[in-house]
Amino acid sequence: MQQILGLANRLQDLARATPDRIYASTASGPVTFGALATAADAMAQRLHDLGIKRGDRVVVMMANSLASLSLIHGLMRGGFVWVPVNPALVGAPLQHVLRTTQPSLILCDAGVENAFENLAEVASIQIEIISDRGLPAKAEEPCADDFAGPDDLATIMFTSGTTGPAKGVMVTHMMLELAAEAVSLCADVVPGDNLFMWEPFYHIGGAQVLLLPLVRDVSLTISDRFSASRFWQQVAEAGCTHIHHLGGIIQILLKQPDSSWERNHKVRVAWGGGCAPEAWLPFEKRFGIQIRECYGMTECSSLTSWNAEGVVGSVGRAMPWFDITLKDETGRTLGPGEGRGEIVVRTSLPGAITQGYYANPQATAKALQDDGFHTGDLGSWDENGMLFFHGRMTDSVRCKGENVSAFEVESVANRHPDVAEAAMVGVPGEIGEHDIQLFIQPREGTRPDPADIWSWMADQLAPYQRPRYIALVPEFPRTPSQRIQKHLLPQRPDMRWEANIPSHKPKIREGASK
Structure with a gap:
């Protein structure tokens, strides 16, 4: 793993060295590192001109687009704190995000602004509607020369609450970089790989993939939606080498009728979480793709473990910078064959685990304890030290x-x-x-x-x-x-x-x- 240096300047450094290198292919055409770096600077300057200062929170409620892509990189470039929110969120959960983060600015797609009607929280917040789906024009100069470092806050990502409102996980630039590094390990990427991306940018699963070309010599193929019926044709025509699975994706693809495209592709790895054990081997056999399962959460730089050994149903072993223990309700550490216990994560790399939940010291104290980060998830070990995930302990x-x-x-x-x-x-x-x-x-x-x-x-x-x-x-x-x-x-x-x-x-x- 290369040295963690922070992401604020990485895009611009790569753009200067290889401006014509393809960062991603999109429905609107290829995006080069040079074009994206220029657009990110323009977005950072635009926010600076609106009076947004380094460290200010910016709520972003946008679907995947070229504008949101450049905006995310612009937020990191300018040292602003990205607060990604599902554009479908409404009502009390949206109020909770605004009350918690007290943003200086809300950026949203056209139509999303209707969700803010009658919300008292937005009375003093600027709202900007982003209608341009292309990359912004060039900024005259970068908006600042004091860029964010690895330990600075990059984003506040809200995870769904279980016994209370959703909690805002504080994610640093270093944590985002580690998340991308973890994807490279889990997915076994090599130079020249092309990863198919359908995930929303506003989830950690999407954010970490967006940053992967900054830490590895790979490119992305970004789709604006998931289409089960056209999936294999899309990945085949794009020459993709990797696909990402979450939840029921594996089962959805298995339910599709046979297609000439499902073997006429270059995909060699499906990486992700949530593959049902009974679907694992049928998927590999039918589509000729290796499944590499992982486990993780936003609080621990997204990915905590990965399965490179093909043990069906397992989420594998800890990332190099993590150590995993299982503890029962008395705090006793469990070994192989000793049943299920809470997954507790420790790190040898300071900063790999979140500093806590934004403006929520009670939840922070509950999760961050002396013996590590208490995930609230259940796991067990097999006799070979492979981890198995058994779901949430909470509601x-x-x-x-x-x-x-x-x-x-x-x-x-x-x-x-x-x-x-x-x-x-x-x-x-x-x-x-x-x-x-x-x-x-x-x-x-x-x-x-x-x-x-x-x-x-x-x-x-x-x-x-x-x-x-x-x-x-x-x-x-x-x-x-x-x-x-x-x-x-x-x-x-x-x-x-x-x-x-x-x-x-x-x-x-x-x-x-x-």
Whole structure:
């Protein structure tokens, strides 16, 4: 691994050395390092002209585009703190992001500004609509000569809350660089590789891929959406060598009809997380591609472990700069064959683990303890020291490519006048992730219509947060401390109302931006 030097100047250094080298191929044509560096400087200057200072937070609610690509690099160039937000986010979760970060500026695509109507938090915040989908024109001069270093804050990325609101992970320039380095290890990249990218820029999964050409001699093929039916044709025609899988992607591709393109490609590695063990070998056999599974989280520079040994179902071994232990509820360290325990991560490289959650000292203290970073995830070891991931210890559901917080969905439902209390659970989906089922205890004397409740909630939730099923219950089973015992809630399909939405349309669905 090369020395961690920071990313603020890396793009410009490469542009000066190899201005015509291709950074990425897009639907609008190839983007060279020279053109992207020029555009990043222009974006940094534009923000500087708006009065944004180094260290100021900038909320960005944009889909993948050339403008958002240059903006991300411009934010790093100018030392501004990027706060990426899903453009579909609305209501209380969006308010929470704005209250927490108190940004100086909001940048968004046209149409997204409607989400800010009636939000008091935006009264004193500049909002700029970015309508130009091309690369900005050249700036006369860079806006500053005091650039951000490796330990400076680069971004605040919000991860879905489980027992509370979403938490803003503080990610430094060094952590982003390590995330890109980790991808290169997990995906086994070599000079000249071409990685197919459909991920949203506003997720760590997309951000780390965007930075990979800055640390390795590779290029990207950036698609504006995931299309299962055209997937293999796209990667074949682009000459891609790598694809990224998340959630149900592996299963979605396996469900597609046979195609002449599915073997007529140069892809040799599918890297990522969430491959169901039963789909692993059928995928490799059908498409002729090696699966390299990984595990990680934003708080630990994205990737914590990777599986280079082909052990089906395993997330492998720790990255060179991490050490992983498993601990039971008493704090005892677990070894092979000793069951499941919480995954705790330590590092030999100061700065590889987040300094904490922005403006949330309580959550920071809970996660960052003397023995390492407590992930809240369950894992186990096999006899050879390979790690297996068994899901979250806390209350969230993986749905449509997102970790959906039960707290956030329940807090919306609980505001409905006919709802006494609500409880969200995940029920098995068709392709390996989950659909959301919401249980509702009606207020005494009311007989709410689930369809009316769903419509009322839909205006306050992003599409991936909306329940597929709603069931009414007279009362909830509870612990002695009055907590709802979700595992005892009835799962009978005949007892629930179903929304008229596709059961397996993740946010990477065909025809939608990721």
